[in-house]
Ligand code: KIV
């Protein structure tokens with residue numbers, strides 16, 4: 365199978381073929397996602413929420429991201445694997461950003477990194493790119509800044525923030541990013557940004573105008589029972605499927621219905 369590259373994503377935008385991206389954090393899930401034909405697997409710092417149970421993405425460490433990423437890389441034979449630089453591993457200075465990105469590439473075997481922010485992190489983005497590491501940008505509702513925003517509501521509804529987002533997107537393209545994630549912003553704005561860029565945009569809660577879409581795998585499979593924002597389409601109800609299977613197992617064990625004669629040596 366031919367590996368998806370940053371160049372194939374660019375070609376997809378040129379042809380008008382939409383890009384499908386999902387998160388994964390472990391080998392078994394990534395194997396299913398890769399085999400199903402996903403273009404990009406994101407080892408998101410949403411692992412902090414869905415894997416570790418933290419309330420925000422802030423606590424996850426670089427070592428923990430590398431562990432998740434290396435597990436995903438072993439499963440992905442077709443997808444491009446992109447890894448989030450976690451909070452605190454790139455904002456301080458651009459040398460620290462580069463050494464964090466190098467650790468991810470070297471220790472996990474991933475193909476690219478993703479950083480949150482625009483003009484403020486330009487120096488870090490440039491330095492990582494000069495080392496030959498592809499960078500994906502991330503603008504809009506950037507969860508590592510949740511304490512600045514105060515809420516998880518839609519960003520860039522006001523003109524000033526919308527204009528900054530447009531400038532940031534152009535800046536990221538000019539620096540050499542291969543794509544940019546647009547999270548939870550008005551569809552019209554995301555469409556305008558997409559039109560203004562040569563590089564692909566990947567939306568989450570950013571509407572139909574983006575060049576691709578991304579969702580957190582646990583959310584789209586219905587593994588997170590309570591989480592149902594408007595942008596999320598739930599493609600399965602795995603919470604119920606797993607809950608039923610586990611209840612069935614418990615009752616079989618209690619009733620001595622498992623194992624049967626045929627299930628023992
Ligand atoms: O960490 C993550 O899952 C993400 C996507 C939602 C874009 O950054």
Ligand code: NA
Pocket residue numbers: 408409410421448
């Ligand atoms: Na993320």
